[in-house]
Amino acid sequence: MIIEELRDHQNTIQKVIDSLVPDIEKACEMMTTTLQAGNKVLVAGNGGSAADAQHIAAELSGRYVKNRKALPGIALTTDTSALTAIANDYGYDYVFARQLEALGRPGDLFIGISTSGNSEVVLRALKTARELGCKTLGLSGRDGGKMNGLCDLNIVVPAETTARIQEMHILIGHIICQAVDDLY
Ligand SMILES: O=C(CO)[C@@H](O)[C@H](O)[C@H](O)[C@H](O)COP(=O)(O)O
Numbered sequence: 001m002i003i004e005e006l007r008d009h010q011n012t013i014q015k016v017i018d019s020l021v022p023d024i025e026k027a028c029e030m031m032t033t034t035l036q037a038g039n040k041v042l043v044a045g046n047g048g049s050a051a052d053a054q055h056i057a058a059e060l061s062g063r064y065v066k067n068r069k070a071l072p073g074i075a076l077t078t079d080t081s082a083l084t085a086i087a088n089d090y091g092y093d094y095v096f097a098r099q100l101e102a103l104g105r106p107g108d109l110f111i112g113i114s115t116s117g118n119s120e121v122v123l124r125a126l127k128t129a130r131e132l133g134c135k136t137l138g139l140s141g142r143d144g145g146k147m148n149g150l151c152d153l154n155i156v157v158p159a160e161t162t163a164r165i166q167e168m169h170i171l172i173g174h175i176i177c178q179a180v181d182d183l184y
């Protein structure tokens, strides 16, 4: 089983190398132009993807590798008071969209993460981000789901299982953070 899982991961990385390098390059560009213009990055997802959202945001406000200046990265998954109040008063589907409405400004970048591409709460946030004039980057998998129609760029990891897709998401997130470090 262990070797099988490792091989599956290895095959998925090979597919990413074969098909996603141009998209990853575009995502690096979206992130670097956003930050260079003085705008911020907001990130959200569910479950393991919430952890990925926090991980990516923290690489910006803290650091990735280099000791460069602090950069504005915010995960919409961390404020339990906002999450519970919005879920309680408006419904779970609005927890990211409502926070985006409060924090998102034109020129900001919203990164929505969903392995299925069909998480309602992420889809709503992408719609709101667009209405606000934010740029939208999707990290998804399988066939990209409904995120295909809602993102300026939807990076669709060519895999079927959530675990493998998530493993590629954080790898791609790290590559994007390396592109940010390279600016400074
Ligand atoms: O981390 C894992 C599985 O590896 C889970 O917590 C997973 O993120 C959750 O089931 C999510 O709710 C899946 O949602 P999505 O990726 O389809 O939007």
Ligand SMILES: [Zn+2]
Pocket (backbone or CB within 6 Å): 048, 163, 166
């Ligand atoms: Zn997981």
